Amino acid sequence: MSAFLRAMGAVVWKDLAAELRSRELISSMLVFALLVILIFNFALELDASARANVTSGVLWVTFVFAGTLGLNRSLAIEKDRGCLDGLLLAPVDRTAIYFGKAAANLVFILVVAAIVLPVYSVLYNTNLFAQPGVLLVILLGAEGYTAVGTLLATMAVQTRTRDILLPILLFPVVIPVLVAAVKATSGYLQALPLDEIRPWLNLLVTYDLVFTAAAFMVFEYVVEE
Amino acid sequence: MKARSRVLLGLDVVTLLVMAAATYMVFIYAPVERTMGLVQKVFYFHVAAGWTGMLGFLAAVVAGIAYLATRKSSWDLVGLGAIEIGLVFALINIITGSIWARPIWNTWWTWDPRLTTATIMELVYAAYLMLRQGIEDPERRARFGAVYAIVGFISVPLTFFSIRIYRTIHPVVIGGGDPTVSGSFSMTPAMGATFGVALVAFSFLFASLLWHRIRLGQLGAQVEQLKLKLMH
Amino acid sequence: METTPANTLGYFIAGYTVIFGTMLVYLVSLVVRHRNLMQEKRMLEDLEKEKK
Numbered sequence: 001m002s003a004f005l006r007a008m009g010a011v012v013w014k015d016l017a018a019e020l021r022s023r024e025l026i027s028s029m030l031v032f033a034l035l036v037i038l039i040f041n042f043a044l045e046l047d048a049s050a051r052a053n054v055t056s057g058v059l060w061v062t063f064v065f066a067g068t069l070g071l072n073r074s075l076a077i078e079k080d081r082g083c084l085d086g087l088l089l090a091p092v093d094r095t096a097i098y099f100g101k102a103a104a105n106l107v108f109i110l111v112v113a114a115i116v117l118p119v120y121s122v123l124y125n126t127n128l129f130a131q132p133g134v135l136l137v138i139l140l141g142a143e144g145y146t147a148v149g150t151l152l153a154t155m156a157v158q159t160r161t162r163d164i165l166l167p168i169l170l171f172p173v174v175i176p177v178l179v180a181a182v183k184a185t186s187g188y189l190q191a192l193p194l195d196e197i198r199p200w201l202n203l204l205v206t207y208d209l210v211f212t213a214a215a216f217m218v219f220e221y222v223v224e225e
Numbered sequence: 226m227k228a229r230s231r232v233l234l235g236l237d238v239v240t241l242l243v244m245a246a247a248t249y250m251v252f253i254y255a256p257v258e259r260t261m262g263l264v265q266k267v268f269y270f271h272v273a274a275g276w277t278g279m280l281g282f283l284a285a286v287v288a289g290i291a292y293l294a295t296r297k298s299s300w301d302l303v304g305l306g307a308i309e310i311g312l313v314f315a316l317i318n319i320i321t322g323s324i325w326a327r328p329i330w331n332t333w334w335t336w337d338p339r340l341t342t343a344t345i346m347e348l349v350y351a352a353y354l355m356l357r358q359g360i361e362d363p364e365r366r367a368r369f370g371a372v373y374a375i376v377g378f379i380s381v382p383l384t385f386f387s388i389r390i391y392r393t394i395h396p397v398v399i400g401g402g403d404p405t406v407s408g409s410f411s412m413t414p415a416m417g418a419t420f421g422v423a424l425v426a427f428s429f430l431f432a433s434l435l436w437h438r439i440r441l442g443q444l445g446a447q448v449e450q451l452k453l454k455l456m457h
Numbered sequence: 458m459e460t461t462p463a464n465t466l467g468y469f470i471a472g473y474t475v476i477f478g479t480m481l482v483y484l485v486s487l488v489v490r491h492r493n494l495m496q497e498k499r500m501l502e503d504l505e506k507e508k509k
Binding site (some may be wrong): 262263265267332434437444447452453 | 490
């Protein structure tokens with residue numbers, strides 16, 4: 001168990017250290033996320049009345065799109081530099097590599113969220129931090145998203161059509177996360193009673209558990225060579 | 226091999242007969258429903274097609290697991306065939322549902338859980354075919370296909386529940402107790418018999434199509450091998 | 458309270474046209490793919506014989 005954690009920690013650390021040096025992943029995700037918000041601003045006329053209803057939708061679409069960019073890049077780097085093969089040659093459990101990559105991707109999305117939320121709050125003069133529940137939803141949603149996303153991105157980067165394939169593979173299977181996260185976020189933002197939010201939280205937790213377990217079980221089949 | 230193709234021929238004949246019987250029952254035998262009129266008869270093959278689609282996707286996930294466990298390429302042919310057939314019948318299911326909904330719900334489309342889930346399912350398996358197209362190595366194609374078939378199949382019930390939490394207007398004909406849902410009806414014995422025969426007919430149709438599709442896949446694999454042999 | 462059924466014959470016909478039409482298209486696609494593969498197989502086998 002401790003060997004497993006050490007291997008996983010090493011993968012996470014490798015990704016974070018590389019990112020600290022180059023900053024290419026988070027910076028591109030971040031700029032992209034801000035651009036998406038900007039586009040929504042003009043496409044949806046985000047005035048005060050419209051915003052109340054669509055804020056959570058805009059936020060989640062932003063995270064999902066930026067997340068796709070990050071996932072694709074994160075695994076493409078591994079593939080192109082031959083790191084994936086190197087990692088696989090290392091005498092560690094393959095699933096430790098999966099959890100390491102997934103955790104690093106989760107950190108990237110959370111960092112982007114940590115910057116997007118205050119920026120959005122300032123731009124639209126609201127306080128998204130007023131309800132701590134929102135942060136919980138983001139954590140749960142991002143976990144489910146990266147759990148599946150890391151698995152599918154690992155497959156996508158090994159195909160001929162890798163640049164276009166990831167969203168096509170990923171979006172139809174993360175719809176439950178998106179629906180539940182959007183509804184739960186807007187529930188918290190509108191300060192609805194917990195009873196109305198709980199079904200969505202339950203769904204998010206179920207999704208996280210089911211897909212983390214499933215990805216954990218099948219990951220070794222997508223990296224063998 | 227000879228005996229096997231004779232069994233297949235037998236299956237084809239049986240399938241044709243049951244399909245003919247089911248069609249006869251739908252068109253002639255089943256009574257016309259009191260309020261909805263003839264369009265209600267679309268229901269029989271609409272549900273049967275949905276059933277066939279689900280059979281296909283279920284068979285694909287079983288074949289996917291079997292492939293990962295045994296690495297026999299024949300399981301991959303089963304999985305691919307099942308998904309292809311599933312896609313065709315799920316599409317029939319969605320379109321006929323839409324045609325039925327137009328006069329009954331007065332709209333071609335609503336964002337009801339079943340409709341939405343069926344459509345998302347169609348997209349999942351379309352993505353499966355695109356994934357396969359992007360991979361040249363047959364072994365990797367089979368492996369990734371199996372993994373995606375499993376992941377996609379697990380997502381379907383979660384998608385359904387995520388949309389279910391909104392209220393549904395889709396009638397639940399079997400075992401549903403809510404008569405206020407627009408377009409629901411209770412089945413007379415003649416309707417029930419027709420429905421049963423349609424389900425049996427489509428199950429035979431699925432088995433027979435899948436078998437043919439697997440044979441097509443085997444032929445394709447032979448051609449691939451011949452090509453490889455010639456190149457060296 | 459005997460109501461006459463709504464006249465939905467057009468939708469009924471459309472529905473079954475789609476059902477049988479789509480199944481027919483799929484069957485034809487199976488046949489066409491089979492024929493193409495057989496043709497390719499024969500061609501490849503001829504090539505193989507020439508090579509020897």
